[in-house]
Amino acid sequence: MNKLGLKLILFLLVLLVSIICVVQSKTLAHDHEKPNLNDWYLSLKVPSDGLALLKGSSCCNEQDCKQRVFTPIAPGIFSVIDENTGNTVIFTEQMRITDQTVIEQNPYFQLTTCIYNGKPVCYVFGKTGG
16 A cells, blocks of 8 residues: 555545544533433533632533432531442532522432532532522
């Protein structure tokens, strides 16, 4: 095979890998079955300083925010299991999103939590409060 043929094959391989990456990145929605909710997830912002991310930045990287079963510990404190590590993650009141627009547009009835690198970032209650 000559150099031109090898370059063409390499180019096509790189193109194919690039296309696959783009398609997969579009499907890495928070709720894989409802990619139309991406805008709502992206509206979730870190509510206060001192958390894993800076206040006002996005809580969500398209994979870390989801509905999780929670266990109440004390008023304003609860835990969830991080399905990536199996560790218990503790959320406190300072991580609660209180933005009324986010709350009103919440499409879920259950609690949505965001975990970044194994650390709690933010949460928003569902339509029923939990």
